[in-house]
Amino acid sequence: MGMETWVELSNYGETIRGTLHRPVGAGPHPAVLFLHGLGGNRIEANRLFVRAARILAKQGIAALRIDFRGAGESDGEAEARSVSGHLSDALTAYHFLAEDAQLDRHRLAVLGFSLGGAVAALLAGELAGSDLPEPAALVLWAAVADLKALVLPWLSPELRAQLEAGEPVPWGAELLGPAFYHDVLHLEPVEAFRRYGGPVLVVHGEADETVPPAQAQAWGRAREGVELALLPGAGHTFDSLAASRELLERTASWLVRQLTPTTG
Numbered sequence: 001m002g003m004e005t006w007v008e009l010s011n012y013g014e015t016i017r018g019t020l021h022r023p024v025g026a027g028p029h030p031a032v033l034f035l036h037g038l039g040g041n042r043i044e045a046n047r048l049f050v051r052a053a054r055i056l057a058k059q060g061i062a063a064l065r066i067d068f069r070g071a072g073e074s075d076g077e078a079e080a081r082s083v084s085g086h087l088s089d090a091l092t093a094y095h096f097l098a099e100d101a102q103l104d105r106h107r108l109a110v111l112g113f114s115l116g117g118a119v120a121a122l123l124a125g126e127l128a129g130s131d132l133p134e135p136a137a138l139v140l141w142a143a144v145a146d147l148k149a150l151v152l153p154w155l156s157p158e159l160r161a162q163l164e165a166g167e168p169v170p171w172g173a174e175l176l177g178p179a180f181y182h183d184v185l186h187l188e189p190v191e192a193f194r195r196y197g198g199p200v201l202v203v204h205g206e207a208d209e210t211v212p213p214a215q216a217q218a219w220g221r222a223r224e225g226v227e228l229a230l231l232p233g234a235g236h237t238f239d240s241l242a243a244s245r246e247l248l249e250r251t252a253s254w255l256v257r258q259l260t261p262t263t264g
Contacts (some may be wrong), residue, residue: 001056001250005066008262011092014075018042018066021057023104029109030136030259031062031097035090036169037142038081038218041072044113045237048141052111053075053235061259062103079168080176083183085149086095086119087126094123097206098132105204107259109137111251114211114236117143118189121219125192137258139251140202142211142236145185145193145218158187190222200226201254203247227254 002023009016019073023029034049036042042065043050053063069076085141090110098105114121119141126132144150152160159169165230168175204216213230220228229250234243 002062005091007066007096009092009096011064011069011089013091014069016069016075016089016092018064018068018126019053019179021053021063021180022089023057023062025060025062027102028104029062029102030109031055031058031064031100031103032109032111032139032255032259033090033093033097034063034065035069035086035110035112035116035119036071037072038086039174040116042067043072046169046239048113048238048244048247049138050107051244052248052251055248056255059252059256059260060232061255063095064097064245066090070153079264080178082179083115083119083122083187085179086115087122090119090123091126094127094135106133107136109139109255109259110135111139111141112143113141115144116146117141118147118187120257121145121189122187122197124196124198125194128195128197135197136254138196138200139255140200140216140219141247141251142208142214142238143202143206143219145190145210145215146185147189150215151184154201154258190218193219198225199258201251202226202228203250204230205236205238206230206232207234208236210236 007018008022067074070081110120163181168177220226238244238247
């Protein structure tokens with residue numbers, strides 16, 4: 001399975017904490033950056049990120065799972081979270097992978113779940129044409145394509161007024177701050193996604209009531225070269241044994257094809 005090590009990265013004076021899975025054998029290895037959803041962490045629901053990272057490590061692909069600032073074990077408060085802050089954390093982690101001598105900077109992929117999928121798309125768009133190589137592959141699990149369509153219906157006029165006045169509002173068991181609300185209004189993940197030219201795998205549950213399957217269709221309409229898989233009966237967190245197995249097996253085999261050179 002390889003080695004799992006603790007990683008600490010600095011961003012704007014705060015620490016991003018994560019876990020790096022390194023495969024057995026000499027590198028440089030390809031690698032995948034995992035980006036979690038809102039209210040999640042680098043383990044994710046049903047330990048999906050841990051399970052996926054360990055499967056990939058067995059197949060010679062490294063994986064870095066991070067907690068965004070304000071989540072998991074990273075520094076920061078939940079109410080200070082923002083999509084742009086998550087994007088900054090993702091860029092910091094991607095740069096870390098690109099500078100690791102044991103990893104191949106030209107075979108880096110990004111995998112995002114739920115809101116982390118929106119962040120992954122924003123990251124891929126930002127890296128297009130930058131000094132860093134753009135991702136060799138992009139994987140979106142139950143990913144948010146339209147932030148406004150998903151978030152605004154949950155906010156009453158009173159809550160919106162509170163956010164616009166600079167005050168955080170309840171979001172489940174935590175608080176959602178005005179910076180997050182600002183990003184929902186102004187960031188367009190699909191527009192960023194169109195700037196990315198690499199291969200894309202989108203996996204979504206047909207029974208997802210948190211991020212409706214229409215959001216998955218939006219990724220497929222945005223550009224060519226998108227492989228879209230809708231899993232029958234699967235919910236947002238792929239929380240049946242059959243759904244999680246299909247998700248992990250489909251993702252791993254696709255990433256191996258994209259990141260591992262063939263011989264012969």
